[in-house]
Amino acid sequence: MTAGEVGPRRASSLLRRGLELSITLGLLAGGGWYLWDWWRNRGTELNISCFVYRDVNRNGIYDMADRPYAGLPVALLRPKGDVVESFSNISGFTNFAMSARKWAAPINEPGSYRVEARPPKGWSVTSRNGEQEFSFARLDGSPAGLIAERTLIPVGVAPDLTIAGTVAVDRGPVTIRAVSPTGDLEYPRVEASGAFAFPAGAGEWQLTFSQGAAQLVRRVTVRDYAVVLSRVTVDAAEPPARPEALVVDFDSLTPSDTLYEIPRGYAGLDWYNWVATHQKMYKSEGMINGTTSSEYFAYNSSGHPATISRTQPFDLAGTYLGVAWPAAERFDVEVKAWRGNQVAYTDRLRASTAGPVYFDADYRGITRVEMRSLGYWQVVLDDLVYRTDASPEAAAGGASTEAPQPAAPPPGATLRR
Secondary structure: OOOOOOOHHHHHHHHHHHHHHHHHHHHHHHHHHHHHHHHHHOOOOEEEEEEEEEOOOOOOOOOOOOEEOOOOEEEEEOOOOOEEEEEOOOOOEEEEEEOOOOOOOOEOOOEEEEEEEOOOOOEEEOOOOOEEEEEEEEOOOOOOOEEEOOOOOOEEEEEOOEEEEEEOOOOOOOEEEEEOOOOOEEOOOOOOOOEEEEEOOOEEEEEEEEEOOEEEEEEEEEOOOOEEEOOEOOOOOOOOOOOEEEEEOOOOOOOOOOEEEOOOOHHHOEEEOEEEEEOOOOOOHHHHHHOOOOOEEEEEHHHOOEEEEEEEEEEEEEEEEEEOOHHHHHOEEEEEEEEOOEEEEEEEEEOOOOOOEEEEEEEEEEEEEEEEEOOOOOEEEEEEEEEEOOOHHHHHOOOOOOOOOOOOOOOOEEEEO
């Protein structure tokens, strides 16, 4: 063996020692990362929260009328210029951890911070504090080692109020004459496809659709949410609207920690594949935001088609409608209604987890209605309004010689006049 050569045994020994050294260094490096991670995350943290609410009465103040809003993006702009984004939880709180000793906390040093609420498309901040600045200072002995000069003021959001829909244009162009609740006159634009949409303040609107010599009048009430009309056919022959409106709110069926298959006869209607539950049962932002009265709602079980029917004809006036999960927003919700065995109405609309729209159906003289997501996701339903005849004789199609007496609403329904 000449100088500079390494024998097989020596080479094997050096290789073994090299592997041992590599493994040792790797373990030390790994341990170092663990130690670094422990160091940067050590200490106690405390949440500072930005509460987000649905400003139902649109007064910009968090009061008894309002409801928590889930899933709203809120950005935290830190002193060094970087941004951390979080989302409001199902109770409306957007939490940012603060700690002077925990480097991984979003708020980990004194200074000036800013939060920005970022409402989804079709929603706006009503409380005039969508952007807020606040400062932190050190205080030894406090839970997080940092304190805020003040906590954040609740942020209110509300949907932009609009009326939208589609009118059949296969028999010629259509014009719309819209009279606002204050008597102002507007002429909303109708697209070539028949689609239309325009801002609409709260109150009762009168829409006149004109197509040649034919006209159709629809009265639309705008309340707290955007309104989507069922498809308008100007020359359609419709039966008169029934006089008694009843509201189904699903608030009396089940305690907060259970599911309840809605039974036949609830609120005077027959239900198939509908489940009622509390809005926090599934921790879904769409179920929180889609509930419009109290804290209960209905959804189609397993995301499959669900029906509402009645032996005697009824009118589906409308309902608040949303979807439970973000993935459902990619699919239309289809609503279809029958008179006996004949399909009378078919509509499709796009729903959201951000909050419901009011689907102004105005389906008249139907015996069954079916709702489903075309992606087979859960549809969220609340405050459904249907209309019936004013008296048992009228409902049966007979005549009465006496003045009709208003009937008491069936259990689970509230009479709306």
